[in-house]
Amino acid sequence: MNLDRPPAPNPYDLLPGVPTFTLESPDFADGDTLPAAHTYGGDNASPALRWSGAPEGTKSYAVSCFDPDAPTPSGFWHWFVVGVPADVTELPTGAGLIGGGSLPDGSVQLHNDYGTDDFGGAAPPPGDRAHRYIFAVHALDVADLSIDTQTSPAKASFIMLEHVIGRALLTGTYALS
Template identity: 70%
Template sequence: MNLDRPQAPDPYSLLPQTASFELTSPEFADGEALPAKHSFGEDNISPALSWSGAPEGTKSFVLSCYDPDAPTPSGFWHWFVVGIDGTAGGVEEGAGHIGGGSMPGQVLQLPNDFGSHDFGGAAPPPGDRPHRYIFAVHALDTAELGIEPGTSPAKASFMMLAHVIGRATLTGTYEIEG
């Protein structure tokens, strides 16, 4: 891998400013390594996530996981969930597995860049520098975005932009020795 390539910016720093709130996981702290069970080559289990302090008027949440360091021009979407109930305070470990776990609300898991409608774990190329996996929770002022099941995460991000009233992020890292 070309380890000399510049690191991609945090994509959320490029979006319009909005209120912030807190996003945590009992399994890793911001900037720390993800446990192997959250990688594509291991158990591929989505982490437990908790959030608090969302802005008043939140009617739903969108949850995503994105790798800006993937060696592609567009990064790599690992998870994208719309329709999480606006009163929710998190998701349990494994909630992103099809048929496993539970999600608060009538959610829709959009296709990730692996091509499946679930959580796709960390999967950097062997020998590449540690990749960042940015988990983001967006608080929306609407419960319905009109998103169809096959909508791409990029299009869904565009569709929700005018409804975002708050954002929380938590970044884990992962690497595979080469």
């Protein structure tokens, strides 16, 4: 791997600004290393997430995990869920298992870049520097984006862009020795 390449920018810094709110996990703190349970070689389980302080007018949420440091021009989507109801403010560990795990009714899990409909754990190339895994909860001003499971995360991001009224971010890191 080319460890001399500059780190990729945080992609959310490149989007129109929106109010922020709080996102945390009992599994890791912002900037910490992801536990093995949330890696591809571990349990491949999505971390527990809790959020608060979303803007008034939130009608649903989208939840995602993106690795901007993947050695591709487009990063790597590990998870993307739309249709999380506005009254939901947390997801338990493993909510993103194949078949929906314990996602709330109405939620739709999109294909990740592994090609599966679940949370795909952290898996940077061996020897590469630590990658950032940016978990985002996007507060939306619509209850339904009319997105189906065949919609790519990149397309879903584009569709929802005009509906994002707030965003909360939490970043974990991970590297293979």
